[in-house]
Amino acid sequence: MTNSGDAVRIVMIEDDAGHARLIERNIRRAGVNNEIIPFTTGTDALAYVFGSDGSGEVSSKRHLLVLLDLNLPDMTGVGILEKIKANEHTRRIPVVVLTTTDDEREIKRCYDLGANVYITKPVDYDNFSNAIRQLGLFFSVIQVPETQ
Amino acid sequence: MPPDPQRLLRTTYAFGAAGFAALLLLMIASFWLAQRTQSTTENVLKARAQRTVLVRLLSTVQDAETGQRGYLLTGEDRYLKPYETAISDIEPRLRDVRAAFKENPEEGPAIEKIDETIDQKLAELAKTISAFNAGKSSEALEIVKSDHGKDLMDQIRVLIGEAFQHVDKKLSQGVEQQRIDAAAARQFSLLAGTFILLTALGAIATIVRYTRQLVSARNELQELNTGLENRVAERTADLKRANEEIQRFAYIVSHDLRAPLVNVMGYTSELEASLETLQALTNDPQFHVLATAEAAKAAVTTDLPESIGFIRTSTQKMDGLIKAILKLSREGQRVLAPERINLADFFDSVADSVQHRVSSAGGEIRIVKPLASIEGDRLALEQIFGNLVDNALKYRAKDRPPVIKISQVSNRWGAVDIEVEDNGRGIGEEDRERVFDLFRRAGPQDQQGEGIGLAHVRTLVRRLGGEITMSSQLGRGTTFRVTLPSKLNIRG
Numbered sequence: 213m214t215n216s217g218d219a220v221r222i223v224m225i226e227d228d229a230g231h232a233r234l235i236e237r238n239i240r241r242a243g244v245n246n247e248i249i250p251f252t253t254g255t256d257a258l259a260y261v262f263g264s265d266g267s268g269e270v271s272s273k274r275h276l277l278v279l280l281d282l283n284l285p286d287m288t289g290v291g292i293l294e295k296i297k298a299n300e301h302t303r304r305i306p307v308v309v310l311t312t313t314d315d316e317r318e319i320k321r322c323y324d325l326g327a328n329v330y331i332t333k334p335v336d337y338d339n340f341s342n343a344i345r346q347l348g349l350f351f352s353v354i355q356v357p358e359t360q
Numbered sequence: 361m362p363p364d365p366q367r368l369l370r371t372t373y374a375f376g377a378a379g380f381a382a383l384l385l386l387m388i389a390s391f392w393l394a395q396r397t398q399s400t401t402e403n404v405l406k407a408r409a410q411r412t413v414l415v416r417l418l419s420t421v422q423d424a425e426t427g428q429r430g431y432l433l434t435g436e437d438r439y440l441k442p443y444e445t446a447i448s449d450i451e452p453r454l455r456d457v458r459a460a461f462k463e464n465p466e467e468g469p470a471i472e473k474i475d476e477t478i479d480q481k482l483a484e485l486a487k488t489i490s491a492f493n494a495g496k497s498s499e500a501l502e503i504v505k506s507d508h509g510k511d512l513m514d515q516i517r518v519l520i521g522e523a524f525q526h527v528d529k530k531l532s533q534g535v536e537q538q539r540i541d542a543a544a545a546r547q548f549s550l551l552a553g554t555f556i557l558l559t560a561l562g563a564i565a566t567i568v569r570y571t572r573q574l575v576s577a578r579n580e581l582q583e584l585n586t587g588l589e590n591r592v593a594e595r596t597a598d599l600k601r602a603n604e605e606i607q608r609f610a611y612i613v614s615h616d617l618r619a620p621l622v623n624v625m626g627y628t629s630e631l632e633a634s635l636e637t638l639q640a641l642t643n644d645p646q647f648h649v650l651a652t653a654e655a656a657k658a659a660v661t662t663d664l665p666e667s668i669g670f671i672r673t674s675t676q677k678m679d680g681l682i683k684a685i686l687k688l689s690r691e692g693q694r695v696l697a698p699e700r701i702n703l704a705d706f707f708d709s710v711a712d713s714v715q716h717r718v719s720s721a722g723g724e725i726r727i728v729k730p731l732a733s734i735e736g737d738r739l740a741l742e743q744i745f746g747n748l749v750d751n752a753l754k755y756r757a758k759d760r761p762p763v764i765k766i767s768q769v770s771n772r773w774g775a776v777d778i779e780v781e782d783n784g785r786g787i788g789e790e791d792r793e794r795v796f797d798l799f800r801r802a803g804p805q806d807q808q809g810e811g812i813g814l815a816h817v818r819t820l821v822r823r824l825g826g827e828i829t830m831s832s833q834l835g836r837g838t839t840f841r842v843t844l845p846s847k848l849n850i851r852g
Contacts, residue, residue, distance in 0.1 A: 230623035237630070283619065312618045315690070333622050336679075337629035340622070 220275040222248045225257040225292065226310075227284050231333065235279065235310065238341045242348025246277075254287040258295065261302060268301035276302075280327075282311040282318070290321065297326035308347065368570040372563050379559035386552035393545045397538060404534040406460070410527045413456040418520045420449045421478055425513060428485045432492055432500055443489070450482065467526060474519045481512040603692070610689040614682045621682070625675050632668055635660065681799060684812040688798070688819055696737040696823070698848040703731035703778070706738075707766050710745050717753055723762035725749070731768050732776050734846045740820045741844075745780065747813045748840050752782035754807050757835070769841070775826075776846055781839040787832040795830070824848060 222239070226232040232250050239248065251257035261278070263270030278296065282289035289311065296302045308329040309322050319330050331347065334340050427443025430436075454475060461467045484503065491500040503509070641647055642657040650656070704727070711718075711725040718725055749764060756762040765781040787795055791802035798815040821828045825845045832838040 228619055228623065230627065231619070234623070234626040234630075283616070312622060313615060333618075336676075337625045340626060341629070 220246050220277055222246050222277050222279060223257060223261065224248055224250045224279040225254065225284065225289070226250065226279070226281045227252045228281070231281070234340070235344060238344035239348055241341070242345040244348040252285075254284045254289070254292050258292060261296065261305075262299065268299040271305065272301040276305045278305055278307045280307055280309050280311075282309060282313055282322075290318075290325065293322060293325050293327055308350075310347075365570075368566060371566045375559045375563035375566065379556045379563075382552045382555045382559065386549065386556075389548050389552075390545065393541050393548075396541050400534050400537045400541065404531055404538075406463070407527045407531040407534065410457075410460045410464075411524065411531075413453065413460045414520050414523055414527070417450075417453040417457055417474075417478075418516065420446050420453050421481060421513070421516055424450065424482070424485055425509070428488060429504075432488060432497070432504065435492070435497075440489075443485070447482065447485075450478065454478065467523065470519065470523055470526075474516065474523070477512055477515050477519060481509065481516060484509045484512060607689045607692045610685050611693075614685040614689070617682050618679070621675055621679055624671065625679075628668055628671050628675065631664075635664055635668070638664075680810050684798070684810055688812070688816060691816065691819060692823065694739075696740065696848060698735050699738060700733060701736050701738060701741065702733045703768070703776070704729050706741065707731065707745070710742070710749055711766075713746070714749055714753060718762065718764075721753070721756065721762055723753075723756070723764070725764045725766070728765065728767035731778075732846065734776055734844060735848050736824060736844060737848065740824055744817050744820050744842065745778075747817045748780045748842075751813060752780065752784055752838070754809075755803065755838075756782070756784045757837075758785075774846055776844050778842045778844065779839055780842070781837065783837040786834040786836050786838055787830070788834050792830060792832065796828075 222244075224232060224235065226235065229252070232252075236248055236250075249260065251260065258266075261271055261276070262268045280289045280292060284292075289309065293307055293309065296305060296307060303326070306328045307326070308331065309327045310331045310333060312333045313319075314332040322330050329347070329350065331343050334343070424443055424446035427439055427441070427446055430439030431443060433439075457474070458471060461471050488500040488503045488509070491497075491503065638660045642653070642660050647653055647657075707727045711727060714725070745766075749766075752764045753762055760783060763783045765779075767779050767781070769777045769779050785803060787802050794800045795802050796814050796818045797811075799811040800815075801809060801811040818828055821842055821844070825848065827843045829841050829843075830838060831841075
């Protein structure tokens with residue numbers, strides 16, 4: 213992936229700096245070297261994904277992958293997921309939900325809204341880093357849609 | 361004003377009694393008046409009879425006189441015949457008169473006088489007849505001419521006329537009395553009838569008023585009832601809201617607590633990973649050259665791993681507790697699925713699921729049948745009784761095989777009481793309420809567990825609309841009594 217002309221950028225929306233750092237470390241350990249753009253608030257992340265005009269057109273030319281935490285200070289991750297999957301230009305962006313919630317209804321709701329992967333952050337760190345590494349594997353096989 | 365049934369009864373009885381008394385009075389008066397009318401009528405009839413006998417007496421005396429005159433004038437026997445008939449009739453006629461006036465002694469002297477005068481008249485008549493028969497017709501005529509006979513006859517007429525007047529007076533008095541009695545009867549009937557009607561109206565008015573009061577009281581009651589229902593509904597809604605809030609609170613808190621825990625755990629692992637590098641460093645022979653090498657090695661190989669170990673176990677424990685709270689709050693939010701459950705089959709399957717543990721401990725589970733059939737949430741019931749049986753096995757007495765008895769102790773209307781009795785180690789007096797609290801455990805802490813089992817059980821039982829109580833004797837055993845509604849009432 214890194215050798216493609218327009219490399220996939222990972223948009224990480226995570227308000228907890230510790231979690232963000234742990235996720236990043238594990239992604240790197242998994243051998244994924246794509247650029248990671250961190251956001252701690254939903255507002256900033258949406259501004260990046262949808263552009264300054266909010267139309268989402270900016271993303272139609274980009275290869276993105278979104279790592280999304282559901283518990284954000286300014287809005288819910290579900291809301292962000294909904295917006296991304298509802299927009300013509302952004303709905304093909306793969307969204308990986310990575311959160312502490314393991315509530316079945318929440319998981320089901322995310323998949324209903326179009327989430328591609330749902331990963332629970334386990335307190336058991338080994339499981340956690342395992343999951344992230346598998347995610348790295350997932351990154352390496354995932355086909356990000358070509359720019360139109 | 362609330363209607364007073366006693367007062368109503370009293371008033372109605374009073375009206376009824378008054379009406380009845382009036383009716384009775386009317387009956388007595390009518391009877392009395394009828395009696396009076398009858399006696400008056402009898403008097404009138406008697407007076408008429410008296411008139412008749414007097415008329416007949418007078419006419420008989422007149423017949424006798426007429427016969428005498430005819431005989432004296434003609435000397436023919438055919439004129440003597442009426443005279444003789446009349447003479448013989450006089451006595452019976454007089455008897456009739458006496459009989460008719462027998463009940464009127466005040467008329468006795470007048471009758472006597474009539475009797476006497478008639479006797480004298482008869483004597484005068486007989487005297488003239490006998491003189492004529494003896495051929496002394498002139499003498500007979502003399503007697504007639506003396507006007508003695510005429511005077512007697514006039515006297516008789518006057519006397520009988522007087523008697524007539526008395527009788528007529530009585531007759532008109534009787535008729536007048538009858539008229540008065542009839543008028544009195546009419547007036548009295550009218551009065552009594554009106555009175556009875558009034559009492560009846562009074563009774564009806566009382567009943568109508570009472571009925572109105574009853575109706576208005578009933579309406580008021582209905583309104584109150586509706587108000588009460590509304591209030592209950594409001595309170596229930598409040599409670600439900602509060603409960604939901606608590607559950608949401610528990611959920612959010614436990615959820616948000618996990619986020620920092622992920623960091624604690626994650627960075628502990630990172631520390632561990634870094635530690636390995638450090639340990640490798642301290643094993644390097646070159647490292648020992650340093651003055652602080654020994655202390656550093658001790659820290660890296662002993663102190664740090666120990667600290668990290670404590671952090672790890674504490675975090676794991678905390679994670680367990682948070683999971684327990686999450687589980688409880690989720691259990692409260694789960695939608696119950698009511699279904700008909702045959703408790704006999706249900707407990708058989710509960711027993712089956714722990715059979716190998718029971719038999720390996722040499723114990724037994726006794727399920728006392730018959731058992732009722734209830735409508736409930738199977739999953740919740742499985743968790744409730746699974747937990748209780750699990751506890752009974754877990755906290756069994758060390759010196760004897762476990763014996764667990766499950767029985768239905770009563771079948772009240774709308775509820776079923778199930779007892780789970782064991783011969784385990786029992787729960788001390790001071791721990792009876794604590795065991796139901798979250799994260800609290802009783803007795804020697806020799807078993808794995810977080811202290812959420814019974815808290816969970818109680819939450820579930822209450823969720824199903826039931827209650828759980830416990831009795832226990834330390835060292836002898838514990839009995840849990842679970843009261844379940846026979847029909848699940850889903851309160852949202």
